Amino acid sequence: MQHLQPNTTLQGGKYRIERVLGQGGFGNTYVGYNTEFEETVAIKEFFMKGVTERDETTCAVSVSNADNVGQFEEQREKFKKEARRLRKLKNEHIVKVHDLFEENGTAYYVMDYIDGESLAEKMKRTGLPFSETEVRNIITQILDALKEVHQNEIWHLDLKPGNIMIDKDGNAYLIDFGASKQIRANGSMTTSTALCYTPGYAPNEQIGQMYDRFGPWTDIYALGATVYNLLTNKKPPMAIDIEEDEEDAFDFPTSISEDMRKLVVWMMQPKRKARPQSVGEIIEEMNNPNAIVQESPNTLSKSEETFLASQLPIDSEETLLADKPQSLKQTHGSYVDENNVQAIDLGLSVLWANCNVGANQNDPNGGLYGWGDSTGKMTSTNSDDYLDKKGGMFISVPHNISGTKYDIATTYWGKNWRIPNREQWKELVTKCKWTFESNEGVEGYRVEGINGNSIFLPMTGVRDGNQISNINIGCYWTGELVDYDVTAAYYYYCDRKKNNDIISTRMDVYMGLAVRPICDKEEVVQHSPYNSIAGWK
Numbered sequence: 001m002q003h004l005q006p007n008t009t010l011q012g013g014k015y016r017i018e019r020v021l022g023q024g025g026f027g028n029t030y031v032g033y034n035t036e037f038e039e040t041v042a043i044k045e046f047f048m049k050g051v052t053e054r055d056e057t058t059c060a061v062s063v064s065n066a067d068n069v070g071q072f073e074e075q076r077e078k079f080k081k082e083a084r085r086l087r088k089l090k091n092e093h094i095v096k097v098h099d100l101f102e103e104n105g106t107a108y109y110v111m112d113y114i115d116g117e118s119l120a121e122k123m124k125r126t127g128l129p130f131s132e133t134e135v136r137n138i139i140t141q142i143l144d145a146l147k148e149v150h151q152n153e154i155w156h157l158d159l160k161p162g163n164i165m166i167d168k169d170g171n172a173y174l175i176d177f178g179a180s181k182q183i184r185a186n187g188s189m190t191t192s193t194a195l196c197y198t199p200g201y202a203p204n205e206q207i208g209q210m211y212d213r214f215g216p217w218t219d220i221y222a223l224g225a226t227v228y229n230l231l232t233n234k235k236p237p238m239a240i241d242i243e244e245d246e247e248d249a250f251d252f253p254t255s256i257s258e259d260m261r262k263l264v265v266w267m268m269q270p271k272r273k274a275r276p277q278s279v280g281e282i283i284e285e286m287n288n289p290n291a292i293v294q295e296s297p298n299t300l301s302k303s304e305e306t307f308l309a310s311q312l313p314i315d316s317e318e319t320l321l322a323d324k325p326q327s328l329k330q331t332h333g334s335y336v337d338e339n340n341v342q343a344i345d346l347g348l349s350v351l352w353a354n355c356n357v358g359a360n361q362n363d364p365n366g367g368l369y370g371w372g373d374s375t376g377k378m379t380s381t382n383s384d385d386y387l388d389k390k391g392g393m394f395i396s397v398p399h400n401i402s403g404t405k406y407d408i409a410t411t412y413w414g415k416n417w418r419i420p421n422r423e424q425w426k427e428l429v430t431k432c433k434w435t436f437e438s439n440e441g442v443e444g445y446r447v448e449g450i451n452g453n454s455i456f457l458p459m460t461g462v463r464d465g466n467q468i469s470n471i472n473i474g475c476y477w478t479g480e481l482v483d484y485d486v487t488a489a490y491y492y493y494c495d496r497k498k499n500n501d502i503i504s505t506r507m508d509v510y511m512g513l514a515v516r517p518i519c520d521k522e523e524v525v526q527h528s529p530y531n532s533i534a535g536w537k
Contacts, residue, residue, distance in 0.1 A: 003028045004045065004059060010103055015043060015110065025049045025487040026075065031113060041098070042113040046079040046106045048072060049487070054104075061106040071483050076107050082177050083109035088152060093145035093173050114175075116167035119230060123161065129233035132256055138164070139227055140286070141172040146223070147279045149174070150216045157214075159222035160201045161229055199464060199511075200236045201225045205272055217275045220282070224267025224275075231256055231264075239270045240472050343519055346449025348427050350518040353417070354455050357409055357515040364442050368463040368512030371477055371489040372401055374411040381465045381510050402479030409517035417517040419479040424518060425492045436496060444474060445494060457494070463512025472496060475513040482506045 008017040010032075018031040021042065032043040047054075051072060053064045063072045080100060086109075087097040099110035119138070123129065130138070142164060149156055156163075158176060165173040203221035205213035225236035234251060241249035242265075252261050263285065269275045276282050343351040358367025358376070370378050378385065401407050403418040410418050420428075433448040437456075444458035461471035473495040482488045488506040491513055507513065 002047070002049070002054070004030065008059060010043070010108065011099075011101060015041070017043070023049075027079065032110070034110075040113045040115075042095070042111045043108055044083075044111065045108050046076050048075060052106070059104045061104050068483065080107050080109075083107075085152075085154060086111075086177055089148050089154075091145050091148040093141045093171070094148065095173055095175055114165045114167055114173055116165050118175075119161035119164045119166060119226075121162075122166065123230070123233055127233075129253075130230045132231065132260055135227055135230050135260075136286070137170065138166065138172045138230070139223070140283075142174055142223065143279050143283055143286075145172075145174040146216075146219060147283075150219070150279060155214055155216075156219050156222075157206065158198060158201075159219050160198050160226055164226070198222075199462075199469070200238070203272065204239055204270055213272060215272070216278050217272045220267050220276050220279070221269075221272075223282075224264050227260075228252075228264050228268070231260070235467075236268070238469055240470075242268060243270050344449070344453050344455050345451065345521065346428070346432060346447070346453050346455070347451035348424075348431060348449060350420070350424055351521055352428065352455050353517045353519075355516075356458070356460070357412060357517060365458045365460050366514055368460065368468065369408050369477070369515060370512055371481075371507075371509040372406040374406055374408050376408050376412065378510075379463070379466050379512070385510070399481040399483065400479050401481075407479060409515055413517060416519045418519070419477055419515055420518045422478050422480055422490055425476070425478055429492075434494075443472070443496070457516065458514075459494075459496075460514035462507075468512075475507070476516055477513045481509075 003020050003023060004017045006017055006019055009015065010017070014034065014036055016033045016035060018033055018040075021029040021031050023029075025048070027047050028045045030043045030045065032041045033039070034041050047061060048068075048071075051063060051065070051068045052061050054061050063069045083097050083100045086094070087100075095111045095114065097109055097111050099108075101108055117125070119130070142159075146156070146159075154177075156174065156177060159174070163174065163176040165175050167173075201222045203218055206218055228234075228236045228250065232252065237245075237249040237251075247261075247265055250261065250265060252264075263282070267275055267282070276285075344354050345351055355364070356366030357369070359365065367376060369376050370380075398404060398406075400421060401419065402421055403410055403415070405411065407419050428447065431450055435446045435448070437444070437446050439446070439456050439458075442456075442458045444456055446454055446456055448454040457474055457476070459472050459474050460476070461468050461473065462475045463469075473493055476492045478490045478492065480490045482490060488508050491505060491507050493505060
């Protein structure tokens with residue numbers, strides 16, 4: 001049982017559960033009833049999907065695997081910090097927290113109940129964008145909320161249409177502070193773990209996990225992306241598009257005023273110092289009808305953490321893999337099949353394949369696959385669709401799928417091939433020389449091992465459903481699931497500026513990333529990847 005049943009009571013009958021309002025990877029939200037004051041409330045419960053389980057008789061929550069107890073306790077404390085952080089915020093556009101308590105082996109907090117829907121839900125229901133007048137009304141309210149948040153040295157870090165509620169009277173509320181972080185007195189961030197983000201709404205400094213560069217401008221970028229989405233009902237343009245195409249990256253309806261267009265472009269500048277530096281600057285511009293919103297620079301230099309790129313449709317869902325592997329023969333520094341596909345010895349603990357799963361002459365980058373999708377054909381954007389149908393991924397699937405039946409490298413190439421873990425990626429990054437180059441028209445990194453042999457890692461992009469974006473960076477899965485977020489897995493990324501030596505960024509399991517297999521030196525004679533080379537040298 002994942003959630004409490006209707007009519008369940010908490011705190012000795014003070015609160016009664018009416019119905020489930022929402023469920024996520026870290027908790028459940030209920031519509032509840034305060035029996036003492038006879039009013040409807042929202043009750044949030046900490047419940048880690050796939051890590052915790054509930055006794056159907058007592059409602060007690062427990063950790064199913066003893067190895068996860070520490071992570072559960074750590075995340076429960078963060079849940080309670082979220083409640084305390086929210087309670088300190090005093091603003092009519094931020095939900096109020098009224099109670100915090102522990103019961104059933106977990107934690108709960110009680111909030112105002114908003115009788116309405118999120119902006120994302122409304123657009124999905126109507127199929128229409130908001131008018132500029134409606135957006136101006138909404139953004140004014142959210143700016144008021146953000147001003148209170150930032151004055152308390154808190155960054156929301158997940159501002160998007162799904163996290164803004166609107167009631168039947170048109171009042172807007174900023175919700176879901178689960179990703180928010182507070183600044184310590186010494187200016188450092190109160191976090192030691194990688195942060196999640198929503199593609200399209202996160203600026204470069206957030207995607208690159210550069211905590212020392214977070215500030216009001218980080219939320220302001222997300223607000224600009226939110227406004228764009230509300231005005232157009234389209235996904236926000238990617239940062240790399242804005243860098244290269246400037247204002248042409250935006251596709252506004254003709255009905256949108258020039259001032260509003262410029263405001264959005266200003267807020268979504270890839271370089272953080274080119275954006276408004278405070279909520280006050282935006283309010284001042286919006287309240288001054290004679291003010292000219294700052295023009296975007298004529299020439300934008302490349303940011304230090306380029307991540308997002310233009311969206312391109314997937315032309316076909318058919319697999320690009322060959323049917324049968326060939327045997328490998330050893331030559332100097334590598335193991336080669338009859339079509340010159342190689343497992344390269346870089347002088348490391350394992351051998352690295354010289355191309356990605358799914359690569360061939362027509363598609364040298366290879367395929368983009370969901371984590372744990374051994375079929376290589378799934379395009380769903382719902383994490384639940386990637387779970388094992390026989391009990392749930394987090395019961396039957398190991399936290400490290402390398403070499404298991406959930407590993408696409410193993411399934412497609414044979415039992416001796418597997419997805420690298422974080423340590424193997426770190427070894428590749430720290431012990432090899434990385435040089436950015438263009439190889440047969442494909443951009444990527446030449447990775448030279450300590451013995452002089454090398455492989456080429458192309459810029460692959462990522463897939464979200466049937467849309468490919470981020471085509472100017474490389475995104476590669478590791479085999480490891482994130483312990484404290486059971487809907488995400490670790491991945492390695494690099495961009496044109498640098499190769500990242502921190503293998504701690506994470507991505508939702510449904511996102512499609514590239515896979516570069518490895519194999520052990522003593523086992524490579526058994527299988528080769530595929531029947532045609534990728535096309536680069």
